[in-house]
Amino acid sequence: MIDAIVIGAGQSGLAAARALADHHLTPVVLEAGPEPVGSWPRYYDSLTLFSPARYSTMPGLEFPAEPDRYPHRDDVVDYLRRYAETLGADIRTNTSVTTVGAHPDSGFVVDTADGQRLRTAGIVAATGSFGNPHVPDLPGQDRFAGRITHVADYRRPEDHAGQRVIVVGGGNSAVQVAYELADHARVTLATHNPINFLPQHRDGHDIHHWLVATGFDRLPPEWLIRYVGGTLVMDTGDYQRAVETGRMDRRPMFTSFDTETITWADGTVESVDTVLFATGYRPDLGYLAELGALANGYPLHSAGVSTTHPGLVYVGLEFQRSFSSNTLRGVHRDAEHAVAALAAHIKQAPALVGLQP
Incomplete structure (x- = not known):
C-alpha cells in the first residue's frame, strides 16, 4: 500500500509532497x-505574478530572481521544475487519474x-x-456566430487585432488581459459590480509587504467577503487610469446574445467579434465523483479536510483557508494543515498502522 497519493504536481501537489515527507510518509x-x-x-x-519574487517562494527553495521583480509565467515554470527536483519524490508524469474509489478494507483505490x-x-x-x-450560460449564447x-x-x-472584444469579469486576469x-x-470590461482596484504600492512597499505584515494573508476568506466585498485587482495605477481615460471602458454586464450582437443592460444592441470570459474556474475534481x-462538483470539506471520507484531503482550492490559499506564497500553509490531518488519520487507523515509520 502506498502511504499517500498526491493527484497533481503543480505548486499545490509539490507543497503537499514536501509536507508528507516532513511527516515521514512517502508519497x-x-x-x-x-x-x-x-x-x-x-x-x-504575458502573465506576470502580482506578487514580487520575495513573496512568491515556497519552503526550501528561494525564488531565483531579484526580490522586488515580478516573475513572468516562464520564470514560475522553471522554479517549479527546480522545486520538484529538490523533493526527491516519486513523481509520475503523463499519468491521468480517472477515478478514486474506497477500498473495501481500508484506504482508497x-x-x-x-x-x-x-x-x-x-x-x-x-x-x-x-x-x-467556468463559462456562464446566457440567453442566446448558442446562436452567437462570433467567438x-x-x-x-x-x-x-x-x-484579436482590429476586433470588438468584450472581456467578462472583474478580477486580476480580466483586467490584465483587457489592458x-x-x-x-x-475593449470593454463587462462586470456585475464596479472593479475594486487595490494600489500595488503603498508607502514605499509592495502591497504584499502589508498583506504579510498585517496578517491579512492569513485571514479566513469570510473576512475578505464581509469587509472587502469581493475581488481585489492589484493595480500599479495603469489599469484604473486606463478605465478612467477610456483606453478600455467598463460597463454593467450585458444580458443576452444574438447572432452577431449582444444586448447591454440599458437595452443597447452592439455588434461584437469576441466575448472572452474571465469568469474563473471550478474545482477540477471529477475523479472524486464516484467516491461521493x-x-x-464542489468538495465537501473543512479547511481542506474532507468531511465525507477520512484520509482524503485537498490542497489548492481557492480561499481554502485564507486570502493567500492557492498562491505560491501561501499554498504551503494549506498543505501543512491538510497533511497533518491526513498523517494523524493514518497513524490512528488500525488497518493502516503498519505504515507508521
Missing part, C-alpha cells in the same frame, strides 16, 4: 501533464487512464481548477 505524485509544473505553461503569454490501479492509505487532491474553466472563449484559452492580444488587448482591439466526496 507517489501523479501528474497528467508531461512535467511537474501544473498548469503554468498553459497560461497566457486509484485508477489511471493508462490502466494502473494503485492502493493507498490517503489521497491529496491537488489538481486545482485550471482544467475546469466565445475563456481566458484559459487566451494566449496573446495579436490574435493588453486595448493596444490591438476595442463532492456536491455539485
Whole structure:
C-alpha cells in the first residue's frame, strides 16, 4: 500500500509532497501533464505574478530572481521544475487519474487512464481548477456566430487585432488581459459590480509587504467577503487610469446574445467579434465523483479536510483557508494543515498502522 497519493504536481501537489515527507510518509505524485509544473505553461503569454519574487517562494527553495521583480509565467515554470527536483519524490508524469474509489478494507483505490490501479492509505487532491474553466450560460449564447472563449484559452492580444472584444469579469486576469488587448482591439470590461482596484504600492512597499505584515494573508476568506466585498485587482495605477481615460471602458454586464450582437443592460444592441470570459474556474475534481466526496462538483470539506471520507484531503482550492490559499506564497500553509490531518488519520487507523515509520 502506498502511504499517500498526491493527484497533481503543480505548486499545490509539490507543497503537499514536501509536507508528507516532513511527516515521514512517502508519497507517489501523479501528474497528467508531461512535467511537474501544473498548469503554468498553459497560461497566457504575458502573465506576470502580482506578487514580487520575495513573496512568491515556497519552503526550501528561494525564488531565483531579484526580490522586488515580478516573475513572468516562464520564470514560475522553471522554479517549479527546480522545486520538484529538490523533493526527491516519486513523481509520475503523463499519468491521468480517472477515478478514486474506497477500498473495501481500508484506504482508497486509484485508477489511471493508462490502466494502473494503485492502493493507498490517503489521497491529496491537488489538481486545482485550471482544467475546469467556468463559462456562464446566457440567453442566446448558442446562436452567437462570433467567438466565445475563456481566458484559459487566451494566449496573446495579436490574435484579436482590429476586433470588438468584450472581456467578462472583474478580477486580476480580466483586467490584465483587457489592458493588453486595448493596444490591438476595442475593449470593454463587462462586470456585475464596479472593479475594486487595490494600489500595488503603498508607502514605499509592495502591497504584499502589508498583506504579510498585517496578517491579512492569513485571514479566513469570510473576512475578505464581509469587509472587502469581493475581488481585489492589484493595480500599479495603469489599469484604473486606463478605465478612467477610456483606453478600455467598463460597463454593467450585458444580458443576452444574438447572432452577431449582444444586448447591454440599458437595452443597447452592439455588434461584437469576441466575448472572452474571465469568469474563473471550478474545482477540477471529477475523479472524486464516484467516491461521493463532492456536491455539485464542489468538495465537501473543512479547511481542506474532507468531511465525507477520512484520509482524503485537498490542497489548492481557492480561499481554502485564507486570502493567500492557492498562491505560491501561501499554498504551503494549506498543505501543512491538510497533511497533518491526513498523517494523524493514518497513524490512528488500525488497518493502516503498519505504515507508521
